[in-house]
Amino acid sequence: MQLHCFTVGLFSVNTYLIVDPATKQAAIVDTGESEELVQRLRAMDPPPDIRAILLTHAHVDHAGALTALQREWEVPTYLPRLEIPLFESLPEQGNWFGMPQLNRPCGRIDHLIDDGDEIELGELRLRFLSTPGHTPGQGCFYDDEDIIVGDTLFAGSVGRTDFPMSDPALAQKSLRRLLELPGHLRVHSGHGPVTTLARELERNPFLAFLRKERGLG
Ligand SMILES: [Zn+2]
Numbered sequence: 283m284q285l286h287c288f289t290v291g292l293f294s295v296n297t298y299l300i301v302d303p304a305t306k307q308a309a310i311v312d313t314g315e316s317e318e319l320v321q322r323l324r325a326m327d328p329p330p331d332i333r334a335i336l337l338t339h340a341h342v343d344h345a346g347a348l349t350a351l352q353r354e355w356e357v358p359t360y361l362p363r364l365e366i367p368l369f370e371s372l373p374e375q376g377n378w379f380g381m382p383q384l385n386r387p388c389g390r391i392d393h394l395i396d397d398g399d400e401i402e403l404g405e406l407r408l409r410f411l412s413t414p415g416h417t418p419g420q421g422c423f424y425d426d427e428d429i430i431v432g433d434t435l436f437a438g439s440v441g442r443t444d445f446p447m448s449d450p451a452l453a454q455k456s457l458r459r460l461l462e463l464p465g466h467l468r469v470h471s472g473h474g475p476v477t478t479l480a481r482e483l484e485r486n487p488f489l490a491f492l493r494k495e496r497g498l499g
Pocket residue numbers: 339341344416433
Protein backbone atom coordinates (compact mmCIF):
# COMPACT_ATOMS: atom_id res chain seq x y z
CA MET A 283 0.00 0.00 0.00
CA GLN A 284 0.99 3.62 -0.42
CA LEU A 285 0.76 5.49 2.86
CA HIS A 286 0.55 9.17 3.69
CA CYS A 287 0.80 10.08 7.36
CA PHE A 288 -0.88 13.23 8.72
CA THR A 289 -0.02 14.10 12.30
CA VAL A 290 -2.89 16.21 13.61
CA GLY A 291 -4.60 17.75 16.61
CA LEU A 292 -3.94 18.36 20.26
CA PHE A 293 -2.50 14.85 20.79
CA SER A 294 -0.25 14.73 17.69
CA VAL A 295 -2.08 11.63 16.54
CA ASN A 296 -0.88 9.94 13.35
CA THR A 297 -3.74 9.51 10.90
CA TYR A 298 -3.18 7.78 7.57
CA LEU A 299 -4.32 7.84 4.00
CA ILE A 300 -3.89 4.39 2.46
CA VAL A 301 -3.80 4.36 -1.34
CA ASP A 302 -4.07 1.35 -3.62
CA PRO A 303 -1.28 1.96 -6.18
CA ALA A 304 -3.22 0.15 -8.94
CA THR A 305 -6.54 2.01 -8.79
CA LYS A 306 -5.66 5.04 -6.60
CA GLN A 307 -8.64 4.21 -4.41
CA ALA A 308 -7.94 5.49 -0.90
CA ALA A 309 -9.03 4.97 2.69
CA ILE A 310 -8.60 7.18 5.74
CA VAL A 311 -7.40 5.49 8.94
CA ASP A 312 -8.30 7.41 12.12
CA THR A 313 -9.45 11.01 12.27
CA GLY A 314 -7.85 13.20 14.92
CA GLU A 315 -10.26 15.18 17.10
CA SER A 316 -10.36 18.42 15.07
CA GLU A 317 -11.07 19.65 11.53
CA GLU A 318 -7.36 19.51 10.75
CA LEU A 319 -7.37 16.23 8.82
CA VAL A 320 -10.28 17.39 6.64
CA GLN A 321 -8.27 20.50 5.76
CA ARG A 322 -5.07 18.56 5.07
CA LEU A 323 -6.89 16.09 2.80
CA ARG A 324 -8.74 18.86 0.96
CA ALA A 325 -5.39 20.53 0.26
CA MET A 326 -4.07 17.45 -1.60
CA ASP A 327 -3.54 17.81 -5.33
CA PRO A 328 -4.79 15.72 -7.06
CA PRO A 329 -7.60 15.15 -4.56
CA PRO A 330 -7.58 11.65 -3.07
CA ASP A 331 -10.27 9.20 -4.21
CA ILE A 332 -11.53 8.40 -0.70
CA ARG A 333 -13.69 5.26 -0.53
CA ALA A 334 -13.68 4.32 3.15
CA ILE A 335 -12.92 5.44 6.69
CA LEU A 336 -11.35 2.90 9.06
CA LEU A 337 -10.93 3.33 12.80
CA THR A 338 -8.24 1.52 14.78
CA HIS A 339 -10.02 2.45 18.01
CA ALA A 340 -12.44 4.95 19.44
CA HIS A 341 -10.40 7.24 21.68
CA VAL A 342 -11.29 10.84 20.94
CA ASP A 343 -7.90 11.61 19.34
CA HIS A 344 -8.44 8.74 16.86
CA ALA A 345 -12.19 8.91 16.22
CA GLY A 346 -13.36 12.33 17.46
CA ALA A 347 -13.44 13.99 14.02
CA LEU A 348 -15.47 11.22 12.38
CA THR A 349 -18.53 13.41 11.83
CA ALA A 350 -16.34 16.15 10.31
CA LEU A 351 -14.88 13.64 7.83
CA GLN A 352 -18.27 12.12 7.06
CA ARG A 353 -19.68 15.57 6.25
CA GLU A 354 -16.97 15.84 3.59
CA TRP A 355 -16.81 12.22 2.38
CA GLU A 356 -19.94 10.11 2.58
CA VAL A 357 -18.18 6.74 2.52
CA PRO A 358 -18.55 3.45 4.39
CA THR A 359 -17.02 3.57 7.87
CA TYR A 360 -15.52 0.56 9.65
CA LEU A 361 -15.19 0.08 13.42
CA PRO A 362 -13.88 -2.98 15.33
CA ARG A 363 -16.99 -4.61 16.77
CA LEU A 364 -15.55 -4.89 20.30
CA GLU A 365 -14.95 -1.15 20.25
CA ILE A 366 -18.66 -0.24 20.33
CA PRO A 367 -18.79 0.57 24.09
CA LEU A 368 -15.85 2.97 23.82
CA PHE A 369 -17.21 4.47 20.61
CA GLU A 370 -20.51 5.18 22.32
CA SER A 371 -18.63 7.09 25.03
CA LEU A 372 -17.36 9.74 22.59
CA PRO A 373 -19.99 12.30 23.72
CA GLU A 374 -18.54 12.17 27.26
CA GLN A 375 -14.95 10.95 26.72
CA GLY A 376 -13.55 14.47 27.06
CA ASN A 377 -14.89 14.51 30.64
CA TRP A 378 -12.70 11.49 31.52
CA PHE A 379 -9.60 13.50 30.73
CA GLY A 380 -10.88 16.69 32.35
CA MET A 381 -11.42 18.26 28.92
CA PRO A 382 -15.18 18.46 28.27
CA GLN A 383 -14.43 20.64 25.23
CA LEU A 384 -13.25 17.39 23.62
CA ASN A 385 -16.61 15.64 23.92
CA ARG A 386 -17.61 14.64 20.39
CA PRO A 387 -20.65 13.21 18.59
CA CYS A 388 -20.32 9.55 17.55
CA GLY A 389 -20.85 9.70 13.81
CA ARG A 390 -22.10 6.82 11.69
CA ILE A 391 -20.72 3.27 11.60
CA ASP A 392 -21.60 1.12 8.55
CA HIS A 393 -19.51 -2.01 9.13
CA LEU A 394 -18.40 -3.74 12.32
CA ILE A 395 -15.23 -5.77 11.85
CA ASP A 396 -13.89 -8.81 13.64
CA ASP A 397 -10.51 -10.50 13.92
CA GLY A 398 -9.50 -12.04 10.59
CA ASP A 399 -11.83 -9.90 8.46
CA GLU A 400 -10.58 -8.47 5.16
CA ILE A 401 -11.43 -5.11 3.63
CA GLU A 402 -11.03 -4.58 -0.10
CA LEU A 403 -9.69 -1.28 -1.38
CA GLY A 404 -9.25 -1.44 -5.15
CA GLU A 405 -6.83 -4.32 -5.58
CA LEU A 406 -5.56 -4.08 -2.00
CA ARG A 407 -6.65 -6.58 0.62
CA LEU A 408 -6.39 -5.16 4.11
CA ARG A 409 -6.46 -7.73 6.87
CA PHE A 410 -7.72 -6.92 10.36
CA LEU A 411 -6.03 -8.18 13.51
CA SER A 412 -7.90 -7.57 16.75
CA THR A 413 -5.48 -6.36 19.46
CA PRO A 414 -7.59 -5.33 22.47
CA GLY A 415 -6.06 -4.09 25.73
CA HIS A 416 -5.40 -0.37 25.34
CA THR A 417 -9.13 -0.30 24.53
CA PRO A 418 -11.79 -3.07 24.44
CA GLY A 419 -11.54 -3.63 20.70
CA GLN A 420 -8.58 -1.84 19.20
CA GLY A 421 -7.15 -3.45 16.08
CA CYS A 422 -4.58 -3.27 13.30
CA PHE A 423 -4.88 -3.11 9.50
CA TYR A 424 -2.13 -4.71 7.42
CA ASP A 425 -0.91 -6.12 4.12
CA ASP A 426 2.35 -7.93 3.30
CA GLU A 427 4.57 -4.88 3.94
CA ASP A 428 2.83 -2.43 6.28
CA ILE A 429 0.76 -2.53 9.42
CA ILE A 430 -1.18 0.32 10.99
CA VAL A 431 -1.41 -0.46 14.69
CA GLY A 432 -3.19 2.46 16.37
CA ASP A 433 -2.03 2.64 19.99
CA THR A 434 -1.20 -1.07 20.27
CA LEU A 435 2.56 -0.58 19.81
CA PHE A 436 4.90 2.42 19.48
CA ALA A 437 8.60 2.72 18.66
CA GLY A 438 10.08 1.92 22.06
CA SER A 439 6.77 1.82 23.90
CA VAL A 440 3.22 0.43 24.00
CA GLY A 441 -0.26 1.87 24.46
CA ARG A 442 -1.28 2.86 27.96
CA THR A 443 -3.55 0.45 29.80
CA ASP A 444 -4.57 2.66 32.71
CA PHE A 445 -7.54 4.26 30.93
CA PRO A 446 -11.20 3.44 31.61
CA MET A 447 -12.02 0.20 29.67
CA SER A 448 -8.31 -0.74 29.29
CA ASP A 449 -7.14 -4.26 30.19
CA PRO A 450 -3.39 -4.80 30.77
CA ALA A 451 -3.58 -8.63 30.63
CA LEU A 452 -5.44 -8.49 27.34
CA ALA A 453 -2.85 -6.02 25.99
CA GLN A 454 -0.05 -8.54 26.67
CA LYS A 455 -1.95 -11.26 24.83
CA SER A 456 -2.50 -8.90 21.91
CA LEU A 457 1.18 -7.95 21.72
CA ARG A 458 2.06 -11.64 21.70
CA ARG A 459 -0.22 -12.15 18.67
CA LEU A 460 0.92 -9.00 16.90
CA LEU A 461 4.57 -10.01 17.22
CA GLU A 462 3.81 -13.35 15.57
CA LEU A 463 3.41 -11.47 12.28
CA PRO A 464 6.48 -11.22 9.97
CA GLY A 465 9.26 -9.05 11.46
CA HIS A 466 9.82 -7.06 8.27
CA LEU A 467 6.39 -5.39 8.56
CA ARG A 468 6.71 -1.62 8.81
CA VAL A 469 4.79 -0.45 11.87
CA HIS A 470 2.79 2.77 11.58
CA SER A 471 1.70 3.78 15.07
CA GLY A 472 -0.93 6.14 16.38
CA HIS A 473 1.82 8.36 17.79
CA GLY A 474 5.55 8.71 17.03
CA PRO A 475 7.84 7.43 14.27
CA VAL A 476 7.71 4.40 11.95
CA THR A 477 9.44 1.22 13.13
CA THR A 478 9.34 -2.50 12.28
CA LEU A 479 8.06 -5.48 14.25
CA ALA A 480 11.57 -7.01 14.25
CA ARG A 481 13.17 -3.86 15.68
CA GLU A 482 10.57 -3.63 18.44
CA LEU A 483 10.90 -7.31 19.30
CA GLU A 484 14.64 -6.77 19.61
CA ARG A 485 14.72 -3.65 21.77
CA ASN A 486 11.31 -2.41 22.97
CA PRO A 487 11.52 -2.52 26.81
CA PHE A 488 7.80 -3.35 27.03
CA LEU A 489 8.35 -6.51 24.96
CA ALA A 490 10.94 -8.00 27.33
CA PHE A 491 8.32 -10.59 28.38
CA LEU A 492 8.18 -11.81 24.75
CA ARG A 493 11.96 -12.00 24.41
CA LYS A 494 12.01 -14.05 27.62
CA GLU A 495 9.21 -16.35 26.39
CA ARG A 496 11.03 -16.92 23.14
CA GLY A 497 14.49 -17.35 24.71
CA LEU A 498 15.81 -14.27 22.89
CA GLY A 499 18.28 -13.14 25.55
ZN1 LIG B 1 -5.82 5.48 22.24
